[in-house]
Amino acid sequence: MSPEAHRRKAERIERSLAKCARKDYEAVIEAAMLAGSHWFNMALHVFGLTAEDDDVVHTYFLTGNQSQRYGILAGDMLAALDAIEQLRPLYVRGNAPGGEAAGRRAFELLARIRESARAAKPAV
Amino acid sequence: MKVSTHLEKVERLDALRRRLDPFGDFELWFWITMIAGTNAVNAALHAAGVTDDSERFPTQPGVYLVPDKEKPGEWRPTLASLGDVLHVGRPRIEAPLPPMLVAMCAAMEVIEANRDPCVRAERRITEEIVDACDDAYSRCLTLMREVLTESGDTDR
Secondary structure, X not given: OOHHHHHHHHHHHHHHHOXXXXXXXXXHHHHHHXXXXXXHHHHHHHHOOOOOOOOOOOHHHXXXXXXXXHHHHHHHHHHHHHHHHHHHHHHHOOOOOOHHHHHHHHHHHXXXXXXXXXXXXXXX | OOHHHHHHHHHHHHHHHHHOOOOOOHHHHHHHHHHHHHHHHHHHHHHOOOOOOOOOEEEEOOEEEEEOOOOOOOEEEEEOOOOOXXXXXXXXXXXOOXXXXXXXXXXXXXXXXXXXXXXXXXXXXXXXXXXXXXXXXXXXXHHHHHHHHHHOOOOO
């Protein structure tokens, strides 16, 4: 997808996210993962690190070499997106205590990803 | 997870789903449809005795998070037999399934087929797609209730 298409998708998901209440923490975490993935892919394309037909689906699918390469320019986004992914087994698929706090954490991590992605400039 | 926990999640997710616009909020509406449906499948699989309902949470096929007995409040990954599935087909269930569960999985496959094209790519969201996902979701929840009734599951 083009950087512009990723931005549109991320913003659509974030508008829907605004309809979630605190108790909807599974949806908040999943929306943060989805929107965060679109922001991350937008940034990788803008940096010139990935082609538009080469999108990252989940951080845990990345090879060690990809994580190292993307981490040079997008390390903060990669770490934040990975932190959101870590919340999913416990609070979305599972019922570990603290779901609402996890939802707030995912929301904060998404804001970090968005801010960094919007600042991305061609670099490679 | 226990059937009652899956049902509690389905109920909350379904309430949110009703507040979303299937077109304007398609991506999140779709995702909630998918994860609520997957919870329904897991509840039915447990009730039918096909999968284990113990309190462990899947991270990837065959790997589950369990409480770390040496570090209270923390979790550790462990290899374990089939409990909750991540998605229908992930992992594939080798055991024979009762017909109602086969139908539930078929309904979820209709939904899953739209996941990457519509959420991670740019397939145009049409009324046909929304209706197909909505019908499959309704079918999945109806079948779940039938499985629970048939199994006499009272843990809900």
